[in-house]
Amino acid sequence: MPPTAELPGFLHGVAPILDRWGYAAVAAMIGVESFGVPAPGQTIMVAAAIYAGAGRLNIVGVAAIAFVAAVLGDNVGYWIGVRGGRKLVHRWGKYVFLTPERLTRAEGFFARRGSRIVVIARFIDGLRQFNGVIAGITAMPWRTFLLYNAIGAALWVGWWTSIAYALGTHLVEIIEHAHRYKWWAIAIITLAVIAYITLHLRHIRRRRARSAAVAVKEPQG
Numbered sequence: 001m002p003p004t005a006e007l008p009g010f011l012h013g014v015a016p017i018l019d020r021w022g023y024a025a026v027a028a029m030i031g032v033e034s035f036g037v038p039a040p041g042q043t044i045m046v047a048a049a050i051y052a053g054a055g056r057l058n059i060v061g062v063a064a065i066a067f068v069a070a071v072l073g074d075n076v077g078y079w080i081g082v083r084g085g086r087k088l089v090h091r092w093g094k095y096v097f098l099t100p101e102r103l104t105r106a107e108g109f110f111a112r113r114g115s116r117i118v119v120i121a122r123f124i125d126g127l128r129q130f131n132g133v134i135a136g137i138t139a140m141p142w143r144t145f146l147l148y149n150a151i152g153a154a155l156w157v158g159w160w161t162s163i164a165y166a167l168g169t170h171l172v173e174i175i176e177h178a179h180r181y182k183w184w185a186i187a188i189i190t191l192a193v194i195a196y197i198t199l200h201l202r203h204i205r206r207r208r209a210r211s212a213a214v215a216v217k218e219p220q221g
Contacts, residue, residue: 013040013043017044018047026065029045034076035074036129045164049063049162052161059161059165063157067153067157070157074132075146078136081135115140118148119155131149131152
């Protein structure tokens with residue numbers, strides 16, 4: 001008998017699904033989450049990796065299935081976006097927490113960041129679920145989306161399965177312990193951002209002042 005892995009904390013809720021369906025649960029949850037259906041895809045992947053660490057599943061199988069499901073699900077989302085995603089969002093988006101206002105903000109984010117956001121979208125709640133839909137709506141070329149989406153999925157799956165496999169149930173303890181200090185972390189990040197913006201604006205003002213001084217010194221022709 002393989003050793004058991006009691007799933008603590010927020011992972012406990014997916015244990016019955018994973019116990020009954022195993023790899024199929026990982027594929028289904030990640031697949032449907034990837035084209036906008038609310039589902040605990042990331043949670044069940046972490047739980048499956050913990051099971052693998054306890055010998056109940058195979059970690060290579062978990063990672064491979066999670067990667068394929070993520071890529072396929074995002075591509076379903078992409079074609080939903082291409083074939084009328086905006087109309088669907090305006091009609092049904094509120095049921096999956098994607099309002100027209102949020103779509104507009106996300107489109108602006110995609111327009112500014114392009115392919116880079118496709119890579120990191122997997123790590124951001126909200127963008128992870130609608131990454132493909134928004135890419136389709138914004139008419140990102142499919143091959144570009146496919147490449148960067150695959151890179152993002154590989155990084156996402158690799159990170160979470162490796163961490164969960166290595167740390168096991170201690171991962172939940174670490175996350176719950178880190179939550180105690182989240183406000184300190186937010187405060188530090190906020191101060192760092194403010195400091196960066198202040199220094200950046202000061203640098204811009206100094207550069208403009210130097211440019212203006214050079215322009216004044218140049219002889220008039």
